[in-house]
Amino acid sequence: MNNLFTALIAKRIVATLSALLVIAIGCAAGIWQLSRAxxxxxxxxxxxxxxxxxxxxxxAGPLTLEEASERRMxxxxxxxxxxxxxxxxxxxxxxxxxSNSSQSGFYLLMPLQLQGRDEILWVNxxxxxxxxxxxxxxxxxxxPSNQVNIEGIxxxxxxxxxxLGESKAAIDTGKPRIEQNFDLVGEGKLRGWAQSPFILREVDTGIDDGLLREWAPLTTGVDRHYAYAFQWFALALVGFLFWLITGLRQYRWRGLNGDQE
Structure with a gap:
């Protein structure tokens, strides 16, 4: 047993430390991917x-983000x-x-003047x-140019x-704009109107307006996280097996050549 310990570890310090590093990285990354899932x-x-x-x-009345977040409206x-x-x-x-590739496009954010309220609700x-x-x-x-009823989350x-950076160009508030991100608070200050402190993501109710509302579920990508976790754990296992097999081969070779202590 002492000879085996010496062959696997004592005489292979660098290899042992390298294997431990690979195993630690693989296990840590695998656990992190599982936690993401x-x-x-x-x-x-x-x-x-x-x-x-x-x-x-x-x-019906003013609502805070905490009251309304992730609820149907x-x-x-x-x-x-x-x-x-x-x-x-x-x-x-x-x-x-x-389709195996993603298709690039736009989200259309449009303000809705709430009926009976001096308040704007932004709708995706x-x-x-x-x-x-x-x-x-x-x-x-x-x-639609008339009053509409919408439902969403x-x-x-x-x-x-x-x-990259912030746009410094002057904004023409009289026409549609193409932006990278949406600043709800900034839009309220820019236009000087009262707004709901959230947006409403419209759900598909069969309206034919040229927009797609098949929203991806929040669990999208879970399978990918599991696959990544498997790869990281497999890397850790391969690192351990490589260290073990090479050590046993050296131990056996030394035994056959009488080079044991």
Whole structure:
């Protein structure tokens, strides 16, 4: 036993430390990926539970983000198309059947003047594909000119993407804009109107307006995290087996050549 310990560890300090490092990194990364997956599952479960609560009405009275977050809400009002904001670099929420690559597009953020209230509710109306040949060409969509009833889920923001620096160009508030991210507080200050402290992500109710509202579930990517975790644990196992097998081979070779202590 002492000879085996010497052959595997004492005479292979560098190899042993290297193997321990690989095993530690692999296990730590694998556990981190599992925690990411469990976190997404917990978030999805919490969202589902909040959606089972009574439906809120944006027209009934002021609501805080804490009260309304991730809950279902209905709203009645009139869209303000001139203030629309197109959020760029948003991939299709759920890829089309048979497609192996993501399709780039826009989220359309549009303010809704709530009926009976001096308050604006920003609505994420949905996703539309981008014209790859002309980035400035916006997708054709339909916007009702009369009062509409919409239903959706409340979120703090429509999601953010990485952007290099801040845009310093003057903003023409009289026409739609293409932006990387949406600043709810900033829009309120820019236009000087009272706003709900959240956005409403509209759900699909069969409205044919040229926008896609097949939102990806929060558990999207869980399988990928499990796959990454398996790869990291496999790396740790391979590192251990490599260290063990090479050590045993050296031990056996030394035994056959009489080079044991």
């Amino acid at each position: 469990e976190g997404k599952i917990a978030l999805a479960a919490n969202l589902l539970a909040r959606q089972q609560m009574p439906i809120l009405s944006a027209n 209905i709203a009645r009002g009139q869209y303000i198309p001139r203030a629309a904001i197109w959020l760029d670099n948003r991939p299709r929420p759920i890829p089309s059947v048979g 109306r949905g996703w539309a594909p981008r014209n790859n040949e002309n980035r400035e060409s916006l997708p054709p969509i339909k916007t 409340v979120f703090a923001h429509p999601g953010r993407v990485y952007a």
